Amino acid sequence: MSELKACPFCGTNKIEIEVEGNFSWGECHVCGATSEAHRQYSDFNIEQRKEGASEKWNTRPIEDALRSEVTKLTDQRRWHQYTEGDKSTYPPFEDWYLVTNENDDLLQEFFSFEVGWKTNKNIIGWAYQPEPVESEGE
Numbered sequence: 001m002s003e004l005k006a007c008p009f010c011g012t013n014k015i016e017i018e019v020e021g022n023f024s025w026g027e028c029h030v031c032g033a034t035s036e037a038h039r040q041y042s043d044f045n046i047e048q049r050k051e052g053a054s055e056k057w058n059t060r061p062i063e064d065a066l067r068s069e070v071t072k073l074t075d076q077r078r079w080h081q082y083t084e085g086d087k088s089t090y091p092p093f094e095d096w097y098l099v100t101n102e103n104d105d106l107l108q109e110f111f112s113f114e115v116g117w118k119t120n121k122n123i124i125g126w127a128y129q130p131e132p133v134e135s136e137g138e
Ligand SMILES: [Zn+2]
Pocket: 007, 008, 009, 010, 011, 012, 028, 029, 030, 031, 032, 033
């Protein structure tokens, strides 16, 4: 059986898969939250029924979307190390970026795949630029 995720409501790991007749479901033994019931024919064995129920308990489309968004936003606001000649450290798009060098200068530079940075200031890191300031009333 797959490892069960913590309860999305109370956070506990005290989750059990219950089986009754052709139905099985995940149930939190602290707050009582349950997953959607999983129905299988009686010729499936208990382990197969529990597997179906644990998949339902572990299905979290909203939580997965939020985690993905948090990962994306965290990645967008951190500094990325840059090493000249190492393409794995290059920005993903040709665009303007905030960049820094060994003197901790903070600059705005354009990156292009053909030329790299247009400056000769030994760039060691880049970050996405924040969204422009929105004026009120828009
Ligand atoms: Zn709970």
